[in-house]
Amino acid sequence: MPAPNIETIVSLAKRRGFVFPSSEIYGGLGSAWDYGPLGVELSNNVKQAWWRWMVYERDDVEGLDSSLILHRLVWKYSGHEETFNDLLVDCRKCKSRFRPDKLSEELTGLSPGQPVPSGIVCPTCGESDWTEPRPFNTMLQTRLGAVAEDDPTALAYLRPETAQGIFINFQNVQTTMRRKLPFGIAQLGKAFRNEVTPGNFILRTREFEQMELEYFVKPGEDEEAFQAWVDAYVDWYERLGISRENLLLYDVPKEELAHYSKRTVDIHYRFFPER
Numbered sequence: 511m512p513a514p515n516i517e518t519i520v521s522l523a524k525r526r527g528f529v530f531p532s533s534e535i536y537g538g539l540g541s542a543w544d545y546g547p548l549g550v551e552l553s554n555n556v557k558q559a560w561w562r563w564m565v566y567e568r569d570d571v572e573g574l575d576s577s578l579i580l581h582r583l584v585w586k587y588s589g590h591e592e593t594f595n596d597l598l599v600d601c602r603k604c605k606s607r608f609r610p611d612k613l614s615e616e617l618t619g620l621s622p623g624q625p626v627p628s629g630i631v632c633p634t635c636g637e638s639d640w641t642e643p644r645p646f647n648t649m650l651q652t653r654l655g656a657v658a659e660d661d662p663t664a665l666a667y668l669r670p671e672t673a674q675g676i677f678i679n680f681q682n683v684q685t686t687m688r689r690k691l692p693f694g695i696a697q698l699g700k701a702f703r704n705e706v707t708p709g710n711f712i713l714r715t716r717e718f719e720q721m722e723l724e725y726f727v728k729p730g731e732d733e734e735a736f737q738a739w740v741d742a743y744v745d746w747y748e749r750l751g752i753s754r755e756n757l758l759l760y761d762v763p764k765e766e767l768a769h770y771s772k773r774t775v776d777i778h779y780r781f782f783p784e785r
Contacts, residue, residue, distance in 0.1 A: 576675025595645035604635040668702040694725040
């Protein structure tokens with residue numbers, strides 16, 4: 511029997527009614543998936559379990575449900591308009607487009623305008639003729655109201671994350687709930703990113719859901735609180751029935767951190783433990 515892989519999981523999920531390719535009768539839409547009868551129940555169970563654990567079982571976290579579309583200035587002053595970018599290079603021969611770090615690990619950290627080293631070949635055509643890297647903003651744009659296409663006042667974004675809705679409502683929640691530090695605000699909902707290289711089944715899509723907590727502490731207490739939440743999340747995954755040995759904690763290197771992050775720990779799941 512061949513070793514299981516991601517295609518095995520995709521095939522099983524489709525056959526059993528967990529997920530279906532979106533818009534399949536019209537040829538499908540890349541990296542878009544619909545949750546079937548079993549998939550929506552599984553998804554809802556996980557979300558409800560998280561909300562119970564995060565909001566109902568704690569006395570230091572409040573819930574929130576903010577708008578999917580926020581004022582453009584939210585994203586300007588948060589730095590997203592300027593920095594929420596992926597670097598891209600184009601193959602001049604076949605016009606394929608890639609993130610440099612997906613072509614080779616040695617291109618991680620490549621700067622805009624810095625040429626791709628010779629010897630890096632295009633996976634599509636095998637040539638090595640690249641444009642210089644340039645930034646591509648991954649926020650999904652939309653326009654509001656019956657205005658001209660080029661009217662800048664109509665530009666808005668579908669939120670690329672759920673955190674900003676929490677930040678702009680911090681004062682509202684603190685005042686109405688009469689909270690003092692430390693306390694958290696939790697939110698569960700959709701986010702959207704115009705991913706350059708989506709794929710990998712439901713693991714990397716342009717539309718996805720986030721279960722977000724922002725925990726606010728006094729200056730100097732952040733590192734201790736951060737580590738406590740990393741440990742708490744590992745414990746919660748175990749409560750869901752996930753084996754601890756299948757969880758891998760990845761401390762993201764400083765050069766790979768988001769523009770707003772002091773420290774990030776990704777909790778990865780080993781889909782194929784025997785590998």
